[in-house]
Amino acid sequence: GNSVTQMEGPVTLSEEAFLTINCTYTATGYPSLFWYVQYPGEGLQLLLKATKADDKGSNKGFEATYRKETTSFHLEKGSVQVSDSAVYFCALSKEGAQKLVFGQGTRLTINP
Amino acid sequence: NAGVTQTPKFQVLKTGQSMTLQCAQDMNHEYMSWYRQDPGMGLRLIHYSVGAGITDQGEVPNGYNVSRSTTEDFPLRLLSAAPSQTSVYFCASKDRGRSPLHFGNGTRLTVT
Numbered sequence: 001g002n003s004v005t006q007m008e009g010p011v012t013l014s015e016e017a018f019l020t021i022n023c024t025y026t027a028t029g030y031p032s033l034f035w036y037v038q039y040p041g042e043g044l045q046l047l048l049k050a051t052k053a054d055d056k057g058s059n060k061g062f063e064a065t066y067r068k069e070t071t072s073f074h075l076e077k078g079s080v081q082v083s084d085s086a087v088y089f090c091a092l093s094k095e096g097a098q099k100l101v102f103g104q105g106t107r108l109t110i111n112p
Numbered sequence: 113n114a115g116v117t118q119t120p121k122f123q124v125l126k127t128g129q130s131m132t133l134q135c136a137q138d139m140n141h142e143y144m145s146w147y148r149q150d151p152g153m154g155l156r157l158i159h160y161s162v163g164a165g166i167t168d169q170g171e172v173p174n175g176y177n178v179s180r181s182t183t184e185d186f187p188l189r190l191l192s193a194a195p196s197q198t199s200v201y202f203c204a205s206k207d208r209g210r211s212p213l214h215f216g217n218g219t220r221l222t223v224t
Contacts, residue, residue, distance in 0.1 A: 034212055043116075043202055043215035044155075089154065099145070099170070100213055104154035 002027040006090050006103035013080055014111050021075040021106050023064075023090035031092040033057075033066055033073040034100070038087040047075075047088070082110045114138045118203050118216035125193040125223045133188040133219050135203030141214070143206045144186040145170070146178065148199040149218075155202065161186055193223045 007022040025031065032051045036044040048057030053068035062077045073090060090103040119134045137144065145160035147170075157170030161180040175197060177189040186205075190197060200220050204213040 036213075036215075041217075043217045044204075044213070045215070046212040049212060099157060099160060102155045104152065 002031070002092060002094060002101045004090050004092055004101055004103035006088075006106050008104075008106070010107040010109060012109045012111065015082055016079045017110075019075070019077040019080045019084075019108070021088055021090075021108070023073045023075065023103060025071050025073065025090075025092050027071075027092055027094060029094060030068075031094050033064070034091045034093070035062070035064055035073070035075050036089040036091060036102075038089065038105075040086070044089060080108075080110050082112050084108060085110045116203055116205055116214050116216035118201075118219050120219060121217070123219060123221050125190075125221065127193060127195060127223060129193050130189070130191050131193065133190075133201055133203075133221070135186045135188065135216060136184050137186075137203075137205040137214070138184065139205060139207070139214065140183060141205035141207050142183070143208070144180065145204050145213070146176070146186070146188045147202045147204065148172065149202060150199050158188065158201075190221075193221075195223045197221065198223045 003026045034049045035047040037047045038044045048059040050057040050066035056065045064073050064075045087105045087107045089105045091100045093100050116137045142163045146158040147155040156172045159178040161167045200218050202218050203216045206213045
């Protein structure tokens, strides 16, 4: 079946550090891939997405590239801020399917 | 823009009580779903609906009922609450195809 595996957290970094959160997936065909972010006390918000191989999604300084050869969609940011502290979820959606499959989430804390 | 609205935000129940978590969306989305979020387990799909009058079970449906009489509303019913149902519940909706999920802000439920 379809599944998403994320880097286990929690992850703690200092402000302005480089961030990578790993995400790999298992799926047949060509899924769409998403990163969602959950700030404290809120629901999940879409951060970025990619719908085909080699696509790069980007938003708010975050980037992720759809790598079909390694079945990965790692999230990166060059210089994190305290306001980036949140839980990050990787997810996939198959073509024609309405359901999303989520990874377990990675809690990120940025210290000033 | 209201988006996905969930009520209540917080609820405490005693074991055996029943209640309904409300969810409404104003984006005319066909697909709606309920997730529960537990520490270390990410989001797990409870029930979903691909349109008015159509519902189906997700990964963890036991103890929950749903109905979809209108496009806008998708209530989640707990018929006899159990402590294992203590969780944060999220309602989400999406448009057709590879579009992202839009989440409500969640309902934090405690069953004592």
